[in-house]
Ligand SMILES: Cc1cc2nc3c(=O)[nH]c(=O)nc-3n(C[C@H](O)[C@H](O)[C@H](O)COP(=O)(O)OP(=O)(O)OC[C@H]3O[C@@H](n4cnc5c(N)ncnc54)[C@H](O)[C@@H]3O)c2cc1C
């Protein structure tokens with residue numbers, strides 16, 4: 001065992017600068033898992049922090065030669081254990097490959113390395129009058145590589161879609177160290193099967209993304225937010241359906257239930273209205289948002305809103321968004337542990353999903369806070385529990401599963417944006433069914449015949 | 460040979476109604492090819508016209524059992540021979556599966572069978588205040604199944620993207636007759652590898668699409684078009700770059716060169732200005748298009764437009780679009796034969812692409828008309844030639860290839876929207892490179908181990 005490890009270190013060292021390799025077990029242990037800390041995680045053998053494509057290729061060639069598993073990592077903000085270490089693996093952290101290589105306003109593209117932080121890219125393209133929409137609430141920490149690995153979403157999706165829609169082309173180091181270029185720099189292209197899209201959301205199981213060509217949009221005006229209070233989640237969901245049915249295109253449409261509102265107030269002193277059962281945030285980023293906001297206010301009132309408050313200005317709007325972005329973190333502080341769900345249903349079933357979740361919470365006598373990308377029907381029920389209490393932990397796990405079962409029953413998916421990782425492996429099999437699963441495994445084998453890339457994830 | 464055929468007919472008949480099977484060789488021969496009539500095409504053994512998923516499954520089970528190739532067909536308006544028959548194949552025409560199963564304004568989705576005509580769906584969703592953007596110029600004829608098979612584009616793409624962006628989920632009959640469901644009815648979802656996207660643009664080589672869940676948008680206001688005349692294509696391309704760089708979002712941005720303008724006038728008596736070298740059409744479908752059109756007019760003038768004419772109203776706008784949509788058909792009438800190219804380059808290289816194409820035309824002493832989805836950098840150089848003249852035919856083929864080589868050189872792709880089919884097989888290999896090609900073939904084997912699905916296409 002010692003020998004194998006020594007050999008691995010030696011081989012890796014042959015193609016990496018000294019500072020690109022961490023072998024100290026105390027430090028490597030700190031790379032064991034992402035933010036879903038309750039998911040199983042192994043002990044890494046070594047952490048590699050390459051700065052170049054060639055160094056990544058060296059790592060993968062070594063891994064193939066020695067049959068060692070490799071776990072790619074970005075910022076490890078993931079919520080499904082998808083970046084968790086496997087025992088004896090090479091952790092391949094892409095965080096040092098963090099250069100923005102190009103921003104082209106005519107072609108509306110950016111070319112980046114995978115370790116670029118989402119917020120860094122967003123601000124940099126803003127300075128060129130451009131906009132990179134994908135905005136997970138973790139945007140100040142998470143990397144573009146991780147966003148591609150999880151096909152990450154955010155608040156923008158109801159108008160602008162998810163990360164997948166913005167990835168035009170990729171450079172990928174394959175399991176055996178070969179370099180693959182997929183896709184294009186052009187606005188359109190249909191040359192062969194869409195391998196680019198296959199990598200998006202593949203959670204590091206098909207290859208290592210080392211470069212990405214991303215689509216950009218012109219920067220829209222700052223959005224203006226409206227907050228509406230409802231006496232029930234169902235009424236808020238009615239408003240969501242009415243807004244979408246009437247053909248509005250809000251730049252965000254978000255929901256926070258009372259548990260979430262309280263948790264956010266506690267964490268951030270945000271002064272949100274705690275007496276309300278559901279707080280709906282709607283925003284528009286058009287040049288003249290006034291008429292849209294007025295129409296939405298009316299629809300909210302018609303659906304039973306007890307209060308409708310438009311933000312005074314962009315600053316107040318930003319504050320409301322900050323509160324919304326804080327939701328997951330705030331709910332994590334409610335009890336000693338949380339399990340964050342990510343069920344997405346057709347938006348017409350959103351009320352059924354939220355009411356059903358409340359029933360599950362009541363049945364198991366648990367606190368389950370719900371925030372949601374309501375316009376997308378994407379709910380994040382956060383099961384709060386005391387992890388030192390075995391019975392409560394069991395009930396938490398049961399309710400977490402029941403929430404996914406409910407999502408599937410309502411015609412939804414077990415994951416709208418957080419991915420499968422190790423957390424939802426069994427559930428992925430249920431959602432895909434045997435035929436789908438067989439084909440997915442076939443694709444995995446095509447790209448990674450030795451099964452060394454992020455083993456134990458997805459399947 | 461006779462025996463094999465008789466057996467095939469007998470087996471197919473066992474699971475299909477009598478009127479769903481055509482065996483008369485005179486009639487089956489008429490299903491041999493799509494609109495790229497100069498591409499090689501084999502002779503079908505039989506044409507199956509199923510009405511149900513079960514009937515499609517029966518066809519595929521029979522094909523697997525007897526190892527007979529199957530060529531799926533929509534309306535056969537394709538421009539790359541992708542729907543062309545293989546010798547002794549079953550042509551599987553999906554045109555009779557043409558029901559719109561659901562239109563849901565709250566979830567903004569439509570569920571359709573593959574044989575629905577694009578224009579039929581578009582009009583039907585319009586009646587619900589909704590919009591299905593993909594609009595190939597063949598929209599009055601082509602099917603949604605064919606649009607999915609080719610990942611079809613159109614005029615809308617500069618603002619709304621291609622077909623791929625609107626396919627949320629699919630039901631697919633696999634080569635062995637099993638039924639696979641991919642994707643979702645929800646706005647978002649990241650459960651496993653994106654098989655849905657893999658099928659889009661796969662040209663019938665991975666499975667038979669029998670049902671699709673499509674995303675819809677709210678119907679925008681009718682677009683207003685502006686026409687600008689330029690003394691050179693390069694000047695028009697400068698205008699295109701300026702428009703996009705300044706952050707405008709036109710709902711279409713199209714270019715027609717002088718050859719195209721003349722051909723369209725000849726076919727449709729459209730009265731377009733024949734003295735101009737390049738005609739640029741820009742449109743906006745926002746509630747208040749005036750200021751956008753004015754800004755674009757100014758940018759055109761700054762780029763050297765000799766005349767800028769905004770359409771009077773929606774009717775005049777529609778007429779200009781009709782002229783643009785007529786372009787390919789009009790160019791086909793210039794000589795006895797045409798080869799239609801479909802190179803897409805980064806829009807910043809559009810001028811180089813068009814000027815290079817003119818140089819290729821001059822070198823080979825040929826007429827090559829160019830129309831382009833200019834905002835996307837997607838050009839359609841149409842090589843016009845006399846197919847009874849062997850030397851001219853040779854020069855046509857050479858220039859067709861040189862255009863693709865130029866596109867690749869400029870950082871583009873050999874096909875923006877028409878696909879590979881049989882027409883561009885060798886070129887696909889060049890664009891993808893050996894590693895990409897190997898993985899693409901691996902995927903094909905995973906889905907179709909016997910190689911019976913649309914053989915000879917793509918690779
Ligand atoms: C407070 C908080 C809020 C969040 N809000 C959102 C939200 O609104 N929407 C949302 O979608 N998610 C959200 N997340 C989840 C998480 O931030 C996203 O999944 C994010 O995309 C992960 O990025 P990362 O850099 O941390 O990747 P990691 O967690 O390190 O990795 C994620 C996956 O990608 C793979 N990977 C990473 N880099 C590469 C690479 N270069 N090549 C191949 N594979 C790679 C990993 O193996 C892993 O499977 C939130 C998380 C937190 C903690």
Ligand SMILES: Cc1cc2nc3c(=O)[nH]c(=O)nc-3n(C[C@H](O)[C@H](O)[C@H](O)COP(=O)(O)OP(=O)(O)OC[C@H]3O[C@@H](n4cnc5c(N)ncnc54)[C@H](O)[C@@H]3O)c2cc1C
Pocket residue numbers: 493494530531532533534535536537538541542553573594595596597600601602603604605606607608609610611612613614661662663664666667668669787788876877913
């Ligand atoms: C005048 C004219 C203008 C055009 N303009 C455009 C344009 O603007 N943009 C554009 O992108 N294209 C354009 N085209 C090309 C063509 O119309 C499109 O490619 C269209 O999507 C083809 O649809 P179809 O129903 O005719 O499919 P077909 O030509 O019959 O088939 C196309 C491909 O899809 C496969 N296929 C069909 N149905 C299925 C199914 N149910 N399951 C699996 N595979 C299937 C076939 O095997 C084939 O590979 C134009 C063509 C013409 C003649």
